[in-house]
Amino acid sequence: MHEPLAIETDVLVIGSGAAGMYAAIEASRGGARVFLIDRSLIGRGGATVMAQMTVAAALGEEVPDAPRHHYDDTIAAGRGLCDEALAQLLCEEAPACIRELDAWGVGWARKDNHITATTAPGHDRPRCVYVDFINTGPAVSKTLRTVMARNKDIRKAGDICIVDLVACSDGEIAGAVGWHVGSGAAVVIAAKATVLATGGLTRLYRRNSASLNMGGDGYALALRAGASLIDMEFVQFFPIGHLAPRLVGMDPIMWDPFRYKLGGRLLNGRMEEFTSRYGSDEDGKYVLPRDLATYAIFKEVEAGRGSPHGGAYLSFEHCSAAALRAAFGPVIDRLAANAIDLTRMPVEVAPIAHYHMGGVIADAQMQTELPGLFAAGEVVGGANGANRLSGNAITEALVFGRRAGRSAAARAKALARKDLRPQGARAALDVVSDGHGSGLNTAAMIARLQAVLADDVGPFRTAAKLSRAATEIAALAEELGDHPPRLAGATDAGFDLQRLEWFDLRNMLVVARAVTHSALARTESRGAHQREDHPQMLPGWRRHQRVRLAAGGLQLSGAPAEVLV
Amino acid sequence: MSTVATLKIRRGSHGEPARWQSFEVPFEEGQSVLDGLRWLRINKDPTLAMRFSCINANACKECMIQLDGETVYACTARLEPREMTLTPLPNKTLIRDLVTEIAPPSERFK
Numbered sequence: 001m002h003e004p005l006a007i008e009t010d011v012l013v014i015g016s017g018a019a020g021m022y023a024a025i026e027a028s029r030g031g032a033r034v035f036l037i038d039r040s041l042i043g044r045g046g047a048t049v050m051a052q053m054t055v056a057a058a059l060g061e062e063v064p065d066a067p068r069h070h071y072d073d074t075i076a077a078g079r080g081l082c083d084e085a086l087a088q089l090l091c092e093e094a095p096a097c098i099r100e101l102d103a104w105g106v107g108w109a110r111k112d113n114h115i116t117a118t119t120a121p122g123h124d125r126p127r128c129v130y131v132d133f134i135n136t137g138p139a140v141s142k143t144l145r146t147v148m149a150r151n152k153d154i155r156k157a158g159d160i161c162i163v164d165l166v167a168c169s170d171g172e173i174a175g176a177v178g179w180h181v182g183s184g185a186a187v188v189i190a191a192k193a194t195v196l197a198t199g200g201l202t203r204l205y206r207r208n209s210a211s212l213n214m215g216g217d218g219y220a221l222a223l224r225a226g227a228s229l230i231d232m233e234f235v236q237f238f239p240i241g242h243l244a245p246r247l248v249g250m251d252p253i254m255w256d257p258f259r260y261k262l263g264g265r266l267l268n269g270r271m272e273e274f275t276s277r278y279g280s281d282e283d284g285k286y287v288l289p290r291d292l293a294t295y296a297i298f299k300e301v302e303a304g305r306g307s308p309h310g311g312a313y314l315s316f317e318h319c320s321a322a323a324l325r326a327a328f329g330p331v332i333d334r335l336a337a338n339a340i341d342l343t344r345m346p347v348e349v350a351p352i353a354h355y356h357m358g359g360v361i362a363d364a365q366m367q368t369e370l371p372g373l374f375a376a377g378e379v380v381g382g383a384n385g386a387n388r389l390s391g392n393a394i395t396e397a398l399v400f401g402r403r404a405g406r407s408a409a410a411r412a413k414a415l416a417r418k419d420l421r422p423q424g425a426r427a428a429l430d431v432v433s434d435g436h437g438s439g440l441n442t443a444a445m446i447a448r449l450q451a452v453l454a455d456d457v458g459p460f461r462t463a464a465k466l467s468r469a470a471t472e473i474a475a476l477a478e479e480l481g482d483h484p485p486r487l488a489g490a491t492d493a494g495f496d497l498q499r500l501e502w503f504d505l506r507n508m509l510v511v512a513r514a515v516t517h518s519a520l521a522r523t524e525s526r527g528a529h530q531r532e533d534h535p536q537m538l539p540g541w542r543r544h545q546r547v548r549l550a551a552g553g554l555q556l557s558g559a560p561a562e563v564l565v
Numbered sequence: 566m567s568t569v570a571t572l573k574i575r576r577g578s579h580g581e582p583a584r585w586q587s588f589e590v591p592f593e594e595g596q597s598v599l600d601g602l603r604w605l606r607i608n609k610d611p612t613l614a615m616r617f618s619c620i621n622a623n624a625c626k627e628c629m630i631q632l633d634g635e636t637v638y639a640c641t642a643r644l645e646p647r648e649m650t651l652t653p654l655p656n657k658t659l660i661r662d663l664v665t666e667i668a669p670p671s672e673r674f675k
Contacts, residue, residue, distance in 0.1 A: 042672040044625040045618040138624055149671065157674035180674045182660055187674075211618045211625060246595030249641040251622035338595070443606040487612060494578055495614045495661040497606075 004177075004186035004429060009035035009155070010412035011405070012175055012191035014162055015218070017046030018394060019377025020197030021144035022097075022401030023408065024154050027195075030409025034154045035189060037178075038213070039198075041158035043145040045213040046199050047355075047378060048397060051137030053257040054120050054128030055398075056391030057094035061114040063125050067091040070127060074392060077122045077289070078357075078385020079527040080542045081231065085364040086383035089403065090396050097398035098129060106143040107131050118260045120390035121289055128391040133329045134257045140394060160187065161503050162217065164428035165194065165225040165373065168421055173225060173372035177428035181500055184493025186432045188425050192415045193372055193408035196222060196360060197401060200378040201235070201511050203504075205353035206447075206454040209238055209253045215504050216511030218379035222360045223510060227369045228548040230381040230558075231358035232511075233518035233529045236388055237459045239293035240266070241352025244309040247338045252352055254331075255314055256390075259286040261327040266293070267313040267346065268305040274312075291387055291527055294351040294459050301350075311350030316342040351459060355393055357384045357528060358518070361546070366404035372411065376404035382544070386527025435486030435499065442485070442501035449476055449508060457516050462533045466520040473516060477509045513554055514547045521545060521559045568592050570601055571648040574613070578661040586610075592646040597621070599628055599639040602651075602663075614662035615639070629654055630663050 010032035013020045021043060024036040038045060058065040070091040075082050098115070102108055108115045108129045117126040131139040148154050159181040166188075168174035175191040198218030202208035219229055240259070242252040258264060263286055268274045275288055278296040288296075297312045307313050316324065321343050325332055332342075340347065359381030366374045377397040384392060456469035484502040486493065493499075522545060524538040525531050545558035569589040576584040588609055590601040599617055606613050618625040621640055628639040631652045639651075657665035666673065 037674075040618045040625070041627060041668050044627055049624045050619055050622055156672045158668050158672055160674060182666065182674060212620060213618060246593075248595070248597045248621060248643070249623040249638075251619070251624065441607070441611045443603075443611040444608070447607050495616075495664045497614045498611050501611070 004188045004432075006188050006190070007035060008190045009033050010191065011035070011193045011195065011408045012189050013037070013195045013197055014176065014221075015046065015197035015199060015377070015379075016042045016156070016158075017048035017197065017199055017377060018140050018144060018397035019401035019404070020195065021141075021148060022398055023195045023197055023376050023405035025144065025147055025151070026402045026405030027409040027412075028151050028153045030406055030413070032153070032409040032412045035191070036148070036154055036156045037160040037162070038158050039161050039217065040211065040213045042156045043141045045211045047210045047214060048394065049137050049141045050210055050251050051140065051394050052134045052251055052253055053130045053136050053260065054118060054391040055098065055130065055136060055394040056120070056123065056128050056389065057098040057395060058091065058127060059095050059098060059115055059117065059129070062111075062117055065125055065127060067094070069124060070094065073123050074384070074389050077387050077389035079387050079537070081385035081526070081544065083382030086362070086380065089364045090383050090392065090399050093399045093402070094395045097395070097402060101140065101143060101398070104143050104147055106139050120260065121286060122389045123391070130257070133331050134254060136394070161500055162221060163432055163503060165221050166422035166424045166428060167225070169423045173370050174422045177422070177425050177432060179432050182494055184496065186429055188422060188429070190422055192412040192418070193374060195404045195408050196373065196375045196379050197377050197404070198379050200356035201515070202353045202356070204450065204453045204508055204512055204515070205458075206450040207241060207252070207350070208353040209241060209251060210354075215508045217507050218375070219359060219511045219514065220507035222368065222373070222375070223514070223549045225370060225373065226548070227373065228361050228546045229359060229514060230361050230544045230546050231386070232381075232514045232547055233522050233545065234357035234386050234527060235353060235515065236290065236355040236357060236528045237294045237351040238354035239290055239297055239351050240314055240349035241354070242347065243307070243311040243350040244348040245338070245340065247340065249334055249337075253354065255347070255349060258316065258328070262316055262319050262323065265315045265318070267315055268300045269307045269313070270305055271313065274300050274305070289387075290390070291530075295530065297351060298460060307348040309348050309350070311348045313346035314349045315346035317344065317346065319343065355388055357381070357386060357388055364403070365407045366400055367407060374404040374408050376400040386529060431484065434483050436483060438485030438498070440480070440485055440498070440502070442498050442505060445476060445479065445505055446501060446508070449473070449505070449512060453512060453515075457512075457519060459528065460530050460532055461519055462531065463520060466516055469516050470513070470520065473509060473512045476505075480505050480509065517554055517556055518545050518547055521556055568646065570644045570646055572601055572605065573648055573650045574663065575652045576613075576662050579659045587648070590644075592644055596644040597640050598632060598637070598642040598644055598649065598651070601644045602639060614660070614664045616664045616667070627667070629667060631655065
């Protein structure tokens with residue numbers, strides 16, 4: 001094999017959603033040379049670009065507001081499990097980040113010359129800003145990319161698959177080893193500080209609302225480097241993901257903004273309102289919390305009262321064509337191209353994997369347990385406890401990204417004279433250079449894993465289902481083996497998608513194990529983790545579970561009794 | 566009416582002679598060309614290289630290819646019960662199969 005390409009930088013940022021891009025910008029402002037990479041293309045993969053509408057921040061421009069009110073709502077939604085320092089940072093620094101993006105020209109929707117906000121479920125007042133028409137994520141992403149384009153100290157590269165973090169001789173994280181998907185070349189990146197900004201794990205589920213590269217890479221990289229994860233059992237399901245009729249060119253969570261602006265009626269297969277059966281009347285308004293709505297739809301389907309495709313109906317038939325046009329402009333034309341006329345027909349919706357509350361442990365400086373490694377955005381665990389408040393995802397990406405960039409630059413400056421050499425690169429490089437023809441159908445294996453998680457590690461869990469999932473995940477890991485495939489007979493190694501999927505699966509499987517075993521151990525129901533065999537929320541379980549890799553196994557702690565799985 | 570779509574795909578990497586390969590995929594009203602390509606990779610040939618990220622939202626703009634000589638997004642182009650010819654973008658450097666170098670120069674690895 002060729003010698004690996006060696007790159008040296010002050011700050012390495014892995015992942016180019018809002019968290020990674022903001023970290024890169026802030027680290028550069030702190031005087032650092034930055035290398036920003038992504039498994040997909042810069043600013044195109046990840047969750048940010050998919051965000052439809054709301055970003056929570058206590059701006060107080062339309063009604064009086066303050067970060068402490070935002071904090072109270074965040075803590076209440078988190079069902080007793082929010083990391084208070086992270087939640088406080090999120091709420092306190094949100095307005096400054098929103099205003100900085102405003103100055104950069106993101107285009108927040110305005111009324112009467114000030115930034116306007118909507119009231120998302122769980123917020124006590126209008127607090128969620130947005131860019132019309134359901135263009136928040138693309139606008140945030142494009143704005144940050146444009147800011148980076150003006151900055152020569154930020155080097156960027158898409159199509160880089162990171163295989164492992166590497167440490168220097170004193171054990172501190174000193175960069176990463178990966179390969180360039182476009183050419184197949186191995187890459188060793190030496191960095192004085194590394195920021196993980198890889199997002200969540202929604203790709204583990206069959207129906208999900210995020211991009212292809214959200215397979216939990218950062219969780220797996222952190223685990224293999226020796227860090228702990230917390231709260232891995234808490235996967236948030238978005239209750240009204242689009243189900244039917246087939247709708248192309250729109251994100252499946254698109255009905256959220258429709259509900260903010262127009263209310264809408266949630267109906268079962270018999271066209272009856274049903275949420276009152278589960279303790280919450282909607283009355284045409286959008287107030288139902290995500291965990292309760294998911295439960296209500298699931299139970300209606302279970303009782304044989306689901307819509308034809310196994311969800312619920314969402315109806316805007318009471319709205320006039322003019323009202324729909326005023327609220328959503330060009331989106332109405334995109335619906336028409338899919339033969340959907342909301343004045344005449346309901347659509348079908350069902351819960352869909354949306355966000356992960358758990359993740360890498362970090363303090364309010366975004367420092368992880370490992371010196372030299374910082375984390376930002378969804379990959380960080382704890383800020384949102386057992387259930388994330390609507391609108392906090394992009395906010396945490398911005399706030400945590402900015403903070404991580406600042407911390408990483410400070411470390412790089414402090415270590416300016418230190419010659420950091422990754423020592424542990426050999427093992428990772430061995431995996432990168434490994435390769436042989438293989439009959440593995442990696443695409444089918446990913447589909448199988450997604451089915452296992454969707455069917456047995458979804459929002460409603462039992463010991464029997466979780467145990468079955470654990471067995472199937474172990475079997476998939478056995479099948480995957482330790483040696484990545486390589487296209488046989490290829491004249492070059494460019495864009496070997498099967499090989500890339502092998503590395504994706506290597507990460508997805510260890511993360512799936514962490515989620516499944518954490519869920520099995522938590523013998524209560526709380527927020528996004530609902531155990532049908534343990535339906536009560538128990539005071540004794542108001543604690544975080546941690547998971548780390550030790551002695552070849554996953555070690556789980558924090559439960560009333562420590563368990564090794 | 567036919568219940569399959571036939572995807573005729575130009576295969577091969579940069580510098581290799583083109584190979585043409587046809588696959589039948591199940592046709593269902595309303596599906597996208599990307600739905601067909603994803604089905605094909607899972608059920609027939611996982612070695613097919615293609616670029617996509619957001620799957621359905623038309624947000625990432627990564628799945629640009631040519632369909633019968635017209636540039637389209639595979640995620641919004643509709644699958645049809647006929648032969649559909651899929652080729653990589655002609656004005657971008659070919660990497661493999663349907664994948665071309667579409668990143669702006671400042672965002673590429675070099």
